[in-house]
Amino acid sequence: MRPSFVLFSFTLLAASTVHAVPLTLAAAQQQALDYSRQLDSHDAAAQASRSLAVAAGQLPDPVLKIGIDNIPADGPDRASLGRDFMTMRRVGIQQELTGSDKRSARRDVQLRAADKAEAQQRAAAAALRRATAMAWLDRYYAEQKLALVVLQATQARQEILAADGAYRGGRGNLSDVLAARSAVVLIDDQRDELAQRARAAATMLARWTGASDHDTLSGPPDIDHLALDTIAPDLSHESQIAVLTAQEQVAAAEARLALAEKKSDWSVEVGYAQRGSAYANMVSVGLSIPFQLDQANRQDRTLAARLASVGQARAERDEALRERTAQTRTLIDAWRTDLARHQRYETDLIPLAQQRSAAVLGAWRGGKATLSELLLARRNETEVALMALDHAANAARLWAQLNFLLAADTGVTP
Numbered sequence: 422m423r424p425s426f427v428l429f430s431f432t433l434l435a436a437s438t439v440h441a442v443p444l445t446l447a448a449a450q451q452q453a454l455d456y457s458r459q460l461d462s463h464d465a466a467a468q469a470s471r472s473l474a475v476a477a478g479q480l481p482d483p484v485l486k487i488g489i490d491n492i493p494a495d496g497p498d499r500a501s502l503g504r505d506f507m508t509m510r511r512v513g514i515q516q517e518l519t520g521s522d523k524r525s526a527r528r529d530v531q532l533r534a535a536d537k538a539e540a541q542q543r544a545a546a547a548a549l550r551r552a553t554a555m556a557w558l559d560r561y562y563a564e565q566k567l568a569l570v571v572l573q574a575t576q577a578r579q580e581i582l583a584a585d586g587a588y589r590g591g592r593g594n595l596s597d598v599l600a601a602r603s604a605v606v607l608i609d610d611q612r613d614e615l616a617q618r619a620r621a622a623a624t625m626l627a628r629w630t631g632a633s634d635h636d637t638l639s640g641p642p643d644i645d646h647l648a649l650d651t652i653a654p655d656l657s658h659e660s661q662i663a664v665l666t667a668q669e670q671v672a673a674a675e676a677r678l679a680l681a682e683k684k685s686d687w688s689v690e691v692g693y694a695q696r697g698s699a700y701a702n703m704v705s706v707g708l709s710i711p712f713q714l715d716q717a718n719r720q721d722r723t724l725a726a727r728l729a730s731v732g733q734a735r736a737e738r739d740e741a742l743r744e745r746t747a748q749t750r751t752l753i754d755a756w757r758t759d760l761a762r763h764q765r766y767e768t769d770l771i772p773l774a775q776q777r778s779a780a781v782l783g784a785w786r787g788g789k790a791t792l793s794e795l796l797l798a799r800r801n802e803t804e805v806a807l808m809a810l811d812h813a814a815n816a817a818r819l820w821a822q823l824n825f826l827l828a829a830d831t832g833v834t835p
Contacts, residue, residue: 487512506697
């Protein structure tokens with residue numbers, strides 16, 4: 422949607438930077454993605470989880486065991502390391518044999534955590550695109566409104582000159598002059614307010630992009646079309662829903678690990694014991710098997726908790742999907758309404774206001790209308806144009822919220 426009254430706006434606002442390359446919405450979003458540190462944090466989290474996944478799939482480190490057994494504590498051989506036949510200098514290796522299914526489950530937990538971090542990164546990117554789009558559009562429409570009021574101020578000053586000339590030539594009255602000057606003061610006040618809003622919007626856009634807030638903006642994107650289905654939107658891949666889906670997968674992986682933990686990990690040990698020179702050295706082999714004597718209150722409870730977490734994550738995802746779907750349908754309806762209202766202003770109300778201003782101007786020049794009536798008609802024309810911009814801005818913000826819901830890059834049509 423490209424309003425007919427935007428043709429003059431950038432001429433007034435960007436005279437000092439006419440040679441600058443205009444900042445498009447797509448370029449602003451790319452700058453924001455490059456500038457953000459939040460995306461880097463999620464990327465680091467994903468890399469960390471994938472590194473942990475490799476470690477989780479390995480057997481535990483072997484344990485080196487060194488000791489001296491059976492040192493005499495009293496008697497003639499007290500503290501001797503070689504005279505008593507039972508004294509042994511021992512060295513051995515113990516290895517815990519974690520089952521492949523348990524190691525695979527531990528690895529899967531970390532991989533699912535990495536998937537969740539990547540989903541969070543995509544969600545953060547989608548949120549960043551939305552925020553940047555709304556900041557870009559806020560600045561764009563703030564500058565459009567400012568341009569309208571600047572034009573109105575220029576017209577009002579011309580009418581002051583005309584009123585002064587008529588008054589000095591005996592063809593006007595002092596009340597017309599005073600009315601014109603009062604109108605200019607009010608317009609200047611409105612211009613200052615809109616200029617402050619435009620500066621604030623430029624500052625907010627610079628906050629996201631990290632670029633100069635003095636860059637000029639290009640024309641607006643096509644906000645008449647959305648990337649998602651407006652009849653039956655499928656939000657199962659919406660950025661936040663994707664994060665909740667990933668969380669459900671993490672919970673499911675933890676449940677599979679809890680099931681695998683019900684099997685004990687065996688340990689094997691091999692040792693070599695050296696005795697005194699008069700005695701034979703010894704080799705030992707051992708096997709350790711933990712007894713899970715209370716599975717009902719330990720491993721089974723842990724498994725039940727993990728399964729409950731899966732149900733919780735699934736319920737939260739389903740509820741969030743229902744809520745987001747309802748919100749999205751409401752936003753789509755509001756977006757359509759604002760588009761229709763803006764179109765009504767563009768095709769009907771703005772032309773009528775312009776025709777009324779032209780008629781009053783002709784009557785004023787012919788001495789059949791007062792300057793106050795002309796100023797009122799001019800002000801009404803500007804207010805109608807500002808209201809049209811309000812509806813366009815509202816529709817544009819709704820478009821930004823809807824068009825960048827999905828985790829995947831939907832792209833921008835400038």
